[in-house]
Amino acid sequence: xxxxxxxxxxxxxxxxxxxxxxxxxxxxxxxxxxxxxxxxxxxxxxxxxxxxxxxxxxxxxxxxxxxxxxxxxxxxxxxxxxxxxxxxxxxxxxxxxxxxxxxxxxxxxxxxxxxxxxxxxxxxxxxxxxxxxxxxxxxxxxxxxxxxxxxxxxxxxxxxxxxxxxxxxxxxxxxxxxxxxxxxxxxxxxxxxxxxxxxxxxxxxxxxxxxxxxxxxxxxxxxxxxxxxxxxxxxxxxxxxxxxxxxxxxxxxxxxxxxxxxxxxxxxxxxxxxxxxxxxxxxxxxxxxxxxxxxxxxxxxxxxxxxxxxxxxxxxxxxxxxxxxxxxxxxxxxxxxxxxxxxxxxxxxxxxxxxxxxxxxxxxxxxxxxxxxxxxxxxxxxxxxxxxxxxxxxxxxxxxxxxxxxxxxxxxxxxxxxxxxxxxxxxxxxxxxxxxxxxxxxxxxxxxxxxxxxxxxxxxxxxxxxxxxxxxxxxxxxxxxxxxxxxxxxxxxxxxxxxxxxxxxxxxxxxxxxxxxxxxxxxxxxxxxxxxxxxxxxxxxxxxxxxxxxx
Amino acid sequence: xxxxxxxxxxxxxxxxxxxxxxxxxxxxxxxxxxxxxxxxxxxxxxxxxxxxxxxxxxxxxxxxxxxxxxxxxxxxxxxxxxxxxxxxxxxxxxxxxxxxxxxxxxxxxxxxxxxxxxxxxxxxxxxxxxxxxxxxxxxxxxxxxxxxxxxxxxxxxxxxxxxxxxxxxxxxxxxxxxxxxxxxxxxxxxxxxxxxxxxxxxxxxxxxxxxxxxxx
Numbered sequence: 001x002x003x004x005x006x007x008x009x010x011x012x013x014x015x016x017x018x019x020x021x022x023x024x025x026x027x028x029x030x031x032x033x034x035x036x037x038x039x040x041x042x043x044x045x046x047x048x049x050x051x052x053x054x055x056x057x058x059x060x061x062x063x064x065x066x067x068x069x070x071x072x073x074x075x076x077x078x079x080x081x082x083x084x085x086x087x088x089x090x091x092x093x094x095x096x097x098x099x100x101x102x103x104x105x106x107x108x109x110x111x112x113x114x115x116x117x118x119x120x121x122x123x124x125x126x127x128x129x130x131x132x133x134x135x136x137x138x139x140x141x142x143x144x145x146x147x148x149x150x151x152x153x154x155x156x157x158x159x160x161x162x163x164x165x166x167x168x169x170x171x172x173x174x175x176x177x178x179x180x181x182x183x184x185x186x187x188x189x190x191x192x193x194x195x196x197x198x199x200x201x202x203x204x205x206x207x208x209x210x211x212x213x214x215x216x217x218x219x220x221x222x223x224x225x226x227x228x229x230x231x232x233x234x235x236x237x238x239x240x241x242x243x244x245x246x247x248x249x250x251x252x253x254x255x256x257x258x259x260x261x262x263x264x265x266x267x268x269x270x271x272x273x274x275x276x277x278x279x280x281x282x283x284x285x286x287x288x289x290x291x292x293x294x295x296x297x298x299x300x301x302x303x304x305x306x307x308x309x310x311x312x313x314x315x316x317x318x319x320x321x322x323x324x325x326x327x328x329x330x331x332x333x334x335x336x337x338x339x340x341x342x343x344x345x346x347x348x349x350x351x352x353x354x355x356x357x358x359x360x361x362x363x364x365x366x367x368x369x370x371x372x373x374x375x376x377x378x379x380x381x382x383x384x385x386x387x388x389x390x391x392x393x394x395x396x397x398x399x400x401x402x403x404x405x406x407x408x409x410x411x412x413x414x415x416x417x418x419x420x421x422x423x424x425x426x427x428x429x430x431x432x433x434x435x436x437x438x439x440x441x442x443x444x445x446x447x448x449x450x451x452x453x454x455x456x457x458x459x460x461x462x463x464x465x466x467x468x469x470x471x472x473x474x475x476x477x478x479x480x481x482x483x484x485x486x487x488x489x490x491x492x493x494x495x496x497x498x499x500x501x502x503x504x505x506x507x508x509x510x511x512x513x514x515x516x517x518x519x520x521x522x523x524x525x526x527x528x529x530x531x532x533x534x535x536x537x538x539x540x541x542x543x544x545x546x547x548x549x550x551x
Numbered sequence: 552x553x554x555x556x557x558x559x560x561x562x563x564x565x566x567x568x569x570x571x572x573x574x575x576x577x578x579x580x581x582x583x584x585x586x587x588x589x590x591x592x593x594x595x596x597x598x599x600x601x602x603x604x605x606x607x608x609x610x611x612x613x614x615x616x617x618x619x620x621x622x623x624x625x626x627x628x629x630x631x632x633x634x635x636x637x638x639x640x641x642x643x644x645x646x647x648x649x650x651x652x653x654x655x656x657x658x659x660x661x662x663x664x665x666x667x668x669x670x671x672x673x674x675x676x677x678x679x680x681x682x683x684x685x686x687x688x689x690x691x692x693x694x695x696x697x698x699x700x701x702x703x704x705x706x707x708x709x710x711x712x713x714x715x716x717x718x719x720x721x722x723x724x725x726x727x728x729x730x731x732x733x734x735x736x737x738x739x740x741x742x743x744x745x746x747x748x749x750x751x752x753x754x755x756x757x758x759x760x761x762x763x764x765x766x767x
């Protein structure tokens with residue numbers, strides 16, 4: 001029998017990632033009583049995470065964090081993951097269950113979605129429209145850029161693909177890489193399918209000057225898996241701020257796994273059931289509940305709780321962005337491996353009539369050598385296989401390692417009801433069904449992948465004629481952008497939540513984050529998730545304000 | 552445990568060394584580190600069930616390789632802590648000199664090359680390190696590739712040696728690469744010097760330096 005403890009909070013937020021942290025912070029700053037729950041714990045110092053990464057054989061984005069995960073909230077990369085997939089094309093992105101969430105190892109790139117992304121059905125007969133448009137979100141984009149600390153070029157981004165901007169970025173752009181300047185000097189004459197190509201500085205939540213107590217980027221070149229100095233935003237910024245707010249009440253309970261959302265007869269949520277570190281279940285009560293547990297755990301929790309009965313959209317429309325990359329050598333030195341892994345991109349192919357037939361994509365220019373396409377060890381192995389030693393070896397490595405350019409496409413994925421999260425028969429360490437992911441690559445996405453390959457070859461042939469090119473071995477990589485599964489819409493006939501995140505049929509339950517995206521667009525989703533979260537927080541503050549005060 | 556590791560370290564390095572109190576404390580800290588729990592458990596199991604004096608190093612290495620990477624990391628870290636400073640100055644100097652010849656980089660760091668030597672010795676190719684040193688020193692002016700063609704038995708360990716110095720990781724066969732036992736090996740990898748860059752996670756300098764050509 002669960003034990004009931006504690007007070008009636010104004011709001012309980014499930015998940016201490018960027019979305020949950022932003023909402024909790026805003027609410028507490030408005031004087032509210034907020035409890036945050038997270039299945040994972042607070043991580044140790046960044047120096048230890050750096051060492052974790054170095055001393056592991058699997059240097060993946062989640063590498064430094066596997067050893068720190070709570071056994072009851074295992075990393076998706078671990079053997080004990082609470083996510084399983086049947087044989088078939090895999091879903092390749094992962095997430096973290098810990099305080100700070102997946103922002104610990106996000107890229108930090110913060111382009112906005114473009115107006116067309118919100119109206120895909122109307123414009124191109126694909127996917128669905130969002131119940132809001134770009135103009136609805138624009139003020140919240142500005143606010144999210146201020147909260148996260150985004151460095152960008154206002155003039156360059158204002159009006160880009162129809163996306164107007166009403167405020168300057170809080171910081172000037174992160175300097176482009178030496179390599180970008182070489183590309184810029186050679187790209188002017190290039191077109192793809194008649195579309196002129198232009199290099200654009202990428203907005204990013206990475207400080208170009210000291211900002212809100214964090215330092216400017218020093219070019220540690222390790223944004224994934226970790227920024228060792230905190231120049232890149234991660235959600236610990238708002239978790240720490242939440243703890244410092246002197247208004248309202250606030251508490252973070254870590255290593256507390258929410259196991260069920262309990263609803264009353266009328267559909268309103270009565271309490272949460274959770275298992276804290278001591279293993280003794282508790283009931284937790286609030287006026288409003290916000291689930292911000294990413295796009296796999298969130299639908300899993302709804303399904304575990306038996307909520308939204310009969311709504312087939314729960315767990316459906318799982319999306320990501322596919323990643324395809326090509327690396328070339330050039331005739332001039334580009335000196336990669338210094339600074340942020342990417343500082344510029346090409347946005348021209350994010351929209352166009354071609355979206356009726358094939359997925360759109362954004363292109364980023366890499367500043368990280370072979371990136372994920374090949375590692376540095378390959379350069380050494382190749383030189384050794386050629387019998388090179390001593391100065392010959394050193395000079396060969398220098399010659400090959402300093403002349404690399406990598407380009408990658410971030411390819412749109414459409415919502416497909418067959419791509420989904422459901423409950424598996426296998427159980428997790430708490431005896432709860434694990435999440436099961438079913439996923440396949442559709443024709444639209446395959447056409448986008450094929451087109452991306454053609455584009456990458458055109459681009460690198462143009463920039464580095466005669467260069468030695470290496471394509472990524474896998475058909476696609478995940479981008480770490482887990483989207484969909486509790487999408488927003490008008491009613492339960494087409495969605496799980498409304499445009500603010502309120503769950504249809506459960507008036508005091510809200511879902512926040514990437515799981516509410518109806519379509520994926522072509523950009524990194526964190527800024528959009530942050531903007532939606534701030535918009536939701538504003539609504540929650542209003543709802544918690546007595547009507548007489550509001551009037 | 553300490554005594555056992557001490558004997559093992561002596562056997563591997565073929566020297567006699569009495570660990571100082573500081574070294575013993577460093578060893579204990581490593582073994583008690585919760586991140587090394589798996590490795591600690593595995594090393595404990597090996598220690599309680601296997602006597603390296605009786606079975607020889609090859610059997611011990613086989614035992615280690617049956618377990619996970621953490622076992623190797625923990626054992627190597629423990630040995631590294633136990634043996635610092637490197638006891639055999641002569642071997643250390645010979646290894647460092649040949650490392651400079653093989654990699655093309657002069658003035659390699661003493662501690663870094665000692666770590667790499669220790670790591671090579673405890674891995675399966677370690678049995679051929681001595682032979683490789685002898686062959687390379689026998690022809691100081693020879694082209695290394697030609698020398699390896701005449702002595703194919705030492706080619707794998709020489710390639711692993713160079714790979715380790717350039718990347719920091721240790722290749723143990725065609726498909727397996729083990730992480731370093733000490734972060735120094737990763738951050739000191741020569742690849743970054745060759746690429747005129749800096750190891751990821753170490754500050755590269757002032758904001759925006761990546762916009763410019765590296766300074767000479």
